[in-house]
Amino acid sequence: MDLENQKRVKEFAEKYGPENVVVLLGAAEGEAAGLAAETVTNGDPTYAGPLTGVQLGLRVYHVCEPEIKAEFDPAVYEEQISMMEMVLDVDDIVSEMSSVRDQYCKFK
Amino acid sequence: MKSVIKGTGYILVHTPDMVLHNGTTQTTERVVNPDGEYLKELPSHIRTFEQALNYYPNQVYIGNLTPEDLAAVPQPWHDKDCPVKDRCGKYGQIMPQEEFLLLMQACDVFELVELDREFVAKYKPQLAANPLMDETILARVNEGSDIAEITRFVNDEHSEGLYDHDVLVGCVKRAHDIDVNLSAHVMLENIASKASSVLALLAGVKNAGIDKADVEYVIDCAEEACGDMNQRGGGNFAKSAAEIAGLPNATGSDARGFCAAPAHAMIEAASLVASGAYKTVVVTAGGCTAKLGMNGKDHVKKGLPILEDMLGGFAIVVSQDDGVNPFINLSMLGRHTVGTGSAPQAVIGSLVCDPLDRAGLKITDIDKYSPEMQNPDITKPAGAGDVPLANYKMIAAMAVKRGEIDRAALAEFPVKHGLTGWAPTQGHIPSGVPAIGFARDAMLENKLGRIMIIGKGSLFLGRMTNLFDGVSFVIEKNAGKDDDSGVSEEQVKGMIAKAMKDFAATLMAQADAE
Amino acid sequence: MGVLAGKKVVIIGDRDGIPGQAIEACAKSAGADVVFSSTECFV
Known part of the structure; x- marks a missing residue:
């Protein structure tokens, strides 16, 4: 994850409390989504950014995950995102995201 | 008037040392994690020039293979032996780092690039043998400086080092003591962009089969900016590159729009030609040193070579309808x-x-x-x-x-x-x-x-x-000249001739009748 | 109770996946308080 974005995530977690923050991802692939999710839960796996060694354990979802999609206004989702379901490997993304949450998310 | 694609040039430059010294992923890592595993591992993942030639996508880029050929090869490609390993192709060439450093010096007009005298002596004949180089450019390559002086510039004078196989062989000096827009870092990026654009221009003009004097306008659509503290993106890469490429009748300007800029520039070029403003316009761009090794961490982690070790460049020649070209x-x-x-x-x-x-x-x-x-x-x-x-x-x-x-x-x-x-x-x-x-x-x-x-x-x-x-x-595809834009000069002449003939026939008929 | 309603939402979109602004529109429709929205680019 971009270093500046890591810095902002860390600041927001400190400002609002990690239990009140949710991170939403739009990554193009399962692996990239998983790495970003790991960054905001268990720390930056590339040891480069401000989240290195910082275990925020934040709630984190990819926008195409069914449980998060269910919370959106269907009309808005249809207009903004739906077409990408035909492009992305949603199953792979869901499995990567669930795995990271199961291991590192502190807020269930 | 339609505007057609008269020819194209596509070039790559293999710049392994610039991956290490100028790619932002690496320069950032050097700041935040200087003793990390990545920087230790990285050098062993750098490709040789031969490996860069023996790579399907690179051979496609310069036109020795087609995208269809590439589609037929199962991915990944980095571990495949490519049937073509030539450095020159139908559209351009893959230039090795040594020649490129000399070309960078040739493209510098403010004595900012200094190369080791021995390095210049060793590689100038190689540059001279490059089919795209001509006497004017070669004459711009100076004999070089003492490496001791270059080392001093890098250590004490804020210059950026230029390396070849991890050995310091030159430097880019800062162009101003306090203006960050003219720092050695920025000057290196800009001169590398300019030099690769020059190479692309030379390839494009040659492939289009036009005279260099025919080019009236050049649009640069890369992603760098040149200028000073009072006009940071003042420009103009296009005209600077046209000067070195030897296009005496060209002026030009820079079009910017991140990755969309080439498409913007093509529409502008096509419109300038279609309107009749200019007869021949070239859209050009050089490469970006900052993006070298951009995804290097992932490549190294997965045991792959650093595949982002090439600067890219292209030039598209747009000119008036010839009835043939698309x-x-x-x-x-x-x-x-x-x-x-x-x-x-x-x-x-x-x-x-x-x-x-x-x-x-x-x-x-x-x-x-x-x-x-x-x-x-x-x-x-x-x-x-x-x-x-x-x-x-x-x-x-x-x-x-x-x-x-x-x-x-x-x-x-x-x-x-x-x-x-x-x-x-x-x-x-x-x-x-x-x-x-x-x-x-x-x-x-x-x-x-x-x-x-x-x-x-x-x-x-x-x-x-x-x-x-x-x-x-x-x-x-061009279905023939002027099928959609009214009448051509020939047609007008034909119509006038026919009208005069008809008029003459009428007069004669009248005379006969009288 | 949902995951998003009333929460502070940080958005990390992807130029070649779903851009930040598209996610933002959806998150707001779920009653989230979007505090940050960005789009990353790997190419």
């Missing part, structure tokens, strides 16, 4: 507007569907689409997926939504209407334009009717707007 259809332009929004379907709708709707065409009426032609061998291991394929899936999904293809035909759309990506991840370099050379050839051979070139740009990276951007245009 033309740019200016009545079918797509544009992402301020009001379009960033939803992927809105973006594709504005770039693909809107221009087709205006022309009364369907998505399937375009034979091939060339969106962002990034090499998936580079992007997939980095988690960015197969970018061209994702674009084709989006276009196909739109076609399904519009009822123009069956949902069952989704999978075959990318094969039928797409190309497999081969361009290096140099931002603007992969953006639609790499396919123009192949499309021109295919149209001249009657194998292709229409191709849509799509450029997209991440404007939000500049922190000036949150907007996305993009434009598209269509290149079509």
Whole structure:
């Protein structure tokens, strides 16, 4: 994850409390989504950014995950995102995201 | 007047040491994690020049293989032996780092680039043997300086080192003591961009078979900015490169728009020619040292070579209709507007569907689409997926939504209407334009009717707007001169001759009658 | 109770996946308080 974005995530977690923050991802692939999710839960796996060694354990979802999609206004989702379901490997993304949450998310 | 694609030039430069010293992923790592594993591991993942030649996507870029050849080779490609390993190709060449450092010095007009005397002596004959170089450029290569002096500049005078196989062989000095816009770092990036643009211009003009004096205007569409503290992006890469490339009658300007800039520049060039403002315009761009090794961490982690070790460059020569070369259809332009929004379907709708709707065409009426032609061998291991394929899936999904293809035909759309990506991840370099050379050839051979070139740009990276951007245009096979633009000079002469003949006949008939 | 309603939402979009602004529109429709939205670019 971009270093500046890591810095902002860390600041927001400190400002609002990690239990009140949710991170939403739009990554193009399962692996990239998983790495970003790991960054905001268990720390930056590339040891480069401000989240290195910082275990925020934040709630984190990819926008195409069914449980998060269910919370959106269907009309808005249809207009903004739906077409990408035909492009992305949603199953792979869901499995990567669930795995990271199961291991590192502190807020269930 | 139609504007046609008269010729194209595509070049690559192998710059392994610049990956280590100038790529931002590496320079950032040196600041935040200087003792980390990545910087230790990295040198063993650097490719040799021979390995860079023996790489399918690079051979496709310079025209020795086609995108169709590439599609037939199973991915990944970095571990495959390529049947062609030439440094020169139909569209241009792959230049080794040694020659490029000399070319950078030749492109510097402010005595900022200094090279080791022995290095120059060793490699100048090699540069002289390069088929794109001429006497004027070679004459600009000076004899070089003492390495002790260069070392002092790097250690004590804020100069950026130039390295070859990890040995200091030169430097780029700062052009001002306090102006950061003229720092050694910026000057190195800009001179590298200029030098690779010069090489592309030379290839493009040569391949188009035109006289250098014919070029009236050059548009540079790279992603660097040159200027000083009072006008940071003042410009002008285009004219600077035209000067070194020896285009005496050219002026020019820089067009900027992140990765979308080449498509913007092509539309501008085509319009300038179509309007009659200029007869020949060249769109050019050099490469970006900052992006070298951009996804290197992922490549090293996965045991791959550093595949982002190439600077890219291209030049497209646009000139007046000759009745033969493919033309740019200016009545079918797509544009992402301020009001379009960033939803992927809105973006594709504005770039693909809107221009087709205006022309009364369907998505399937375009034979091939060339969106962002990034090499998936580079992007997939980095988690960015197969970018061209994702674009084709989006276009196909739109076609399904519009009822123009069956949902069952989704999978075959990318094969039928797409190309497999081969361009290096140099931002603007992969953006639609790499396919123009192949499309021109295919149209001249009657194998292709229409191709849509799509450029997209991440404007939000500049922190000036949150907007996305993009434009598209269509290149079509030329059915013959002036079939769509009124009458030509020959036709006018013919019509006048006929009118005079008719008039004479009338007079004679009248005289006879009297 | 949902995951998003009333929460401070940080958005990390992807130029070649779903851009930040598209996610933002959806998150707001779910009653989230979007505090940050960005789009990353790997190419």
